[in-house]
Amino acid sequence: xxxxxxxxxxxxxxxxxxxxxxxxxxxxxxxxxxxxxxxxxxxxxxxxxxxxxxxxxxxxxxxxxxxxxxxxxxxxxxxxxxxxxxxxxxxxxxxxxxxxxxxxxxxxxxxxxxxxxxxxxxxxxxxxxxxxxxxxxxxxxxxxxxxxxxxxxxxxxxxxxxxxxxxxxxxxxxxxxxxxxxxxxxxxxxxxxxxxxxxxxxxxxxxxxxxxxxxxxxxxxxxxxxxxxxxxxxxxxxxxxxxxxxxxxxxxxxxxxxxxxxxxxx
Amino acid sequence: xxxxxxxxxxxxxxxxxxxxxxxxxxxxxxxxxxxxxxxxxxxxxxxxxxxxxxxxxxxxxxxxxxxxxxxxxxxxxxxxxxxxxxxxxxxxxxxxxxxxxxxxxxxxxxxxxxxxxxxxxxxxxxxxxxxxxxxxxxxxxxxxxxxxxxxxxxxxxxxxxxxxxxxxxxxxxxxxxxxxxxxxxxxxxxxxxxxxxxxxxxxxxxxxxxxxxxxxxxxxxxxxxxxxxxxxxxxxxxxxxxxxxxxxxxxxxxxxxxxxxxxxxxxxxxxxxxxxxxxxxxxxxxxxxxxxxxxxxxxxxxxxxxxxxxxxxxxxxxxxxxxxxxxxxxxxxxxxxxxxxxxxxxxxxxxxxxxxxxxxx
Numbered sequence: 081x082x083x084x085x086x087x088x089x090x091x092x093x094x095x096x097x098x099x100x101x102x103x104x105x106x107x108x109x110x111x112x113x114x115x116x117x118x119x120x121x122x123x124x125x126x127x128x129x130x131x132x133x134x135x136x137x138x139x140x141x142x143x144x145x146x147x148x149x150x151x152x153x154x155x156x157x158x159x160x161x162x163x164x165x166x167x168x169x170x171x172x173x174x175x176x177x178x179x180x181x182x183x184x185x186x187x188x189x190x191x192x193x194x195x196x197x198x199x200x201x202x203x204x205x206x207x208x209x210x211x212x213x214x215x216x217x218x219x220x221x222x223x224x225x226x227x228x229x230x231x232x233x234x235x236x237x238x239x240x241x242x243x244x245x246x247x248x249x250x251x252x253x254x255x256x257x258x259x260x261x262x263x264x265x266x267x268x269x270x271x272x273x274x275x276x277x278x279x280x281x282x283x284x285x286x287x288x289x290x291x292x293x294x295x296x297x298x299x300x301x302x303x304x305x306x307x308x309x310x311x312x313x314x315x316x317x318x319x320x321x322x323x324x325x326x327x328x329x330x331x332x333x334x335x336x337x338x339x340x341x342x343x344x345x346x
Numbered sequence: 347x348x349x350x351x352x353x354x355x356x357x358x359x360x361x362x363x364x365x366x367x368x369x370x371x372x373x374x375x376x377x378x379x380x381x382x383x384x385x386x387x388x389x390x391x392x393x394x395x396x397x398x399x400x401x402x403x404x405x406x407x408x409x410x411x412x413x414x415x416x417x418x419x420x421x422x423x424x425x426x427x428x429x430x431x432x433x434x435x436x437x438x439x440x441x442x443x444x445x446x447x448x449x450x451x452x453x454x455x456x457x458x459x460x461x462x463x464x465x466x467x468x469x470x471x472x473x474x475x476x477x478x479x480x481x482x483x484x485x486x487x488x489x490x491x492x493x494x495x496x497x498x499x500x501x502x503x504x505x506x507x508x509x510x511x512x513x514x515x516x517x518x519x520x521x522x523x524x525x526x527x528x529x530x531x532x533x534x535x536x537x538x539x540x541x542x543x544x545x546x547x548x549x550x551x552x553x554x555x556x557x558x559x560x561x562x563x564x565x566x567x568x569x570x571x572x573x574x575x576x577x578x579x580x581x582x583x584x585x586x587x588x589x590x591x592x593x594x595x596x597x598x599x600x601x602x603x604x605x606x607x608x609x610x611x612x613x614x615x616x617x618x619x620x621x622x623x624x625x626x627x628x629x630x631x632x633x634x635x636x637x638x639x640x641x642x643x644x645x646x647x648x649x650x651x652x653x654x655x656x657x658x659x660x661x662x663x664x665x666x667x668x669x670x671x672x673x674x675x676x677x678x679x680x681x682x683x684x685x686x687x688x689x690x691x692x693x694x695x696x697x698x699x700x701x702x703x704x705x706x707x
Binding site for chain 1: 398399400419420421422425426427429430431433435436437438446447449450451494495498
C-alpha cells in the first residue's frame with residue numbers, strides 16, 4: 081500500500097511536470113499578449129489589448145485567418161472522406177497485400193514533416209500546382225487522412241460484423257446499407273475525425289510554409305512577424321490559434337469519449 | 347405442390363481448401379419446422395447462410411420454389427434471418443429496427459409504422475417501441491429481432507441459434523413463443539441449433555449434421571429411438587451403445603456377441619452378415635433395473651458409479667465388469683424403491699424390441 085502511495089505521488093509529479101513543460105510556454109505567451117511592454121520581460125508592464133487591436137487591424141492577418149479557415153475546412157472534409165473509405169475497405173474486404181496497403185495508408189505521419197514538405201513542394205512545382213491554396217489543401221489532406229482513418233477504423237472494429245449482413249438480409253442493397261447502417265453507426269467517429277483533422281491542418285506550419293506561396297496561413301504569418309522583429313502581436317495571434325485548435329481537439333475528444341463510454345455501458 | 351419449398355441439390359461449400367459442407371441433399375417442406383442440429387463446426391450455420399444468400403454454394407444448386415437461388419443477392423431474397431448475435435441496429439429504437447426491412451423495400455412511413463407496431467404488440471413489447479435497443483433486456487431484444495424478421499411476412503424464416511444467449515428459463519418461454527408463432531402463421535421455420543432439447547422440443551423434422559455432412563434426417567422420435575449410425579447415437583446421448591459380432595441371424599432378429607454377453611436385437615432394415623461386426627443402441631429410458639437376476643431376455647450385471655438428477659428424472663451411470671458403460675434414465679420415485687448407493691450391483695434388462703441396430707458407416 082505504502083509503495084503504491086509513493087508511486088502515485090511520483091507519477092503525479094511526473095504528469096504535472098509534463099503538463100508544465102507543454103503548457104508553460106503557451107501560458108506565458110498568453111500572459112505576454114496582454115502585457116504593455118514590447119519585450120517579454122519580468123516585471124510585467126500594465127494590462128493592454130493593444131496587440132489584439134493591432135492584429136485585428138492588419139489585413140494580412142485577416143487574409144491568413146481566412147486562408148486557414150478554408151484550408152482546414154476543406155482538409156477536414158477530404159481527409160475524413162478518404163479516411164472513411166480506407167477504414168471501410170479494411171473492415172469489409174480481405175485481400176492479398178492488405179498489410180502493405182494499410183502500411184502505405186498510415187505512412188504519411190511517420191515521415192519527418194520537413195522532408196514531406198520539401199517533397200510536396202518539389203512535386204507540386206514540377207506539375208505546376210505549387211503556391212496555390214489548393215496545394216495546401218491537397219498536402220494537408222494527405223497528411224491528416226491517416227488520423228481520420230485510425231479514428232473511424234476503431235469505431236468499425238466495435239461493430240457487430242453481422243450488422244451489415246443483417247441489413248442485406250432485410251432487403252437493403254449495398255448502398256442502402258452504407259447509408260442506413262454503416263454511416264449512422266460511424267457518425268460519432270466521423271464527427272471526431274472531422275474536428276481532429278481540422279485541428280491538425282489549422283496548426284500545421286512546415287508543409288504550409290513550403291507549398292502555400294503567397295497564400296499564407298496563420299502559422300506562416302506568425303513566423304513572418306517573428307522574423308521581422310520581436311513583436312507581442314505574435315503572442316496575440318498565438319493565443320488565438322491555440323484556442324481554436326484546442327477547441328477543435330476538445331470537440332473531437334468529446335465525440336470520441338462519449339462513444340467509448342457508451343460502448344462500455346452497453 | 348410438385349416441388350418442396352426449398353431443395354438442396356448436392357450442395358457443397360468450400361472455403362479455400364477447407365470443405366465446410368458436402369453432399370447436402372435435402373428438401374424443406376412448406377410450413378414445417380425444420381431443425382438443423384450438430385456440434386459446432388459441423389456446417390449447420392454455413393448451410394443456413396447459403397439459404398440466406400450470404401454464402402454461395404461452390405457446387406450444386408439451391409432452389410427456392412423451383413427457382414435456382416445460387417446467384418441471387420441476399421437483399422433480393424425473401425429469407426429473413428434471426429441472428430445468434432441478434433444483430434439489432436444499436437442506433438435505432440425498437441420500432442425503427444422493426445421498420446428497417448420495410449423501409450428498404452420502399453414501404454411508406456405510415457404503413458411501416460402501423461405494421462411495426464402491430465408486430466411489437468404481437469410480441470408483447472409494444473410499450474418498448476420507442477426505447478433504444480441498448481436499454482432492453484435479453485428477452486425483449488430477442489422479441490424485437492423476431493418482430494424485425496416477421497414483419498416482412500416471409501414464407502420462410504431462418505433462425506441461427508437465436509436462444510443461445512438467453513437464460514434457461516427464458517429459453518423455455520421463447521420455445522413456446524416460437525412454436526405458437528410457427529403454427530399460427532403457418533410459415534416454414536429453419537432452425538439451426540446445437541441444443542438437442544431445443545430441436546426436439548420444437549421441430550417437426552430434424553437434420554443431424556456432422557463434419558459437414560448430413561448424418562440423419564428424421565422426426566425427433568426417429569432420431570431418438572432409431573439413430574442411423576454411431577455418430578448420431580453418440581451425439582443424441584442418453585443412449586447405451588454396445589458393439590460386438592453377429593453370432594446368429596434369423597428372419598427378423600439377430601444374436602450379437604459382445605464382451606458383456608450375448609444379446610438379441612431386431613434387425614429392422616439393417617442388413618447384417620453373420621460373423622461381421624455390429625453395434626446397437628438401447629435408449630436409456632427403456633432399460634429396467636432389478637435386484638434379482640431376470641429369468642430370461644437381455645440382461646447385464648452392473649455396478650452403480652454415479653447418478654444425476656434433473657428435476658424428477660434421474661440418470662444412473664453404471665459399468666459392468668468388462669468396462670462397458672450403461673446409462674439408465676427413470677423417474678426419481680421409481681428409483682427410490684431400490685435404495686441404491688454407488689458401488690451397489692444391480693441387474694439391467696430390456697426388451698428385444700427396445701434395441702436398435704446401427705448402420706455401420
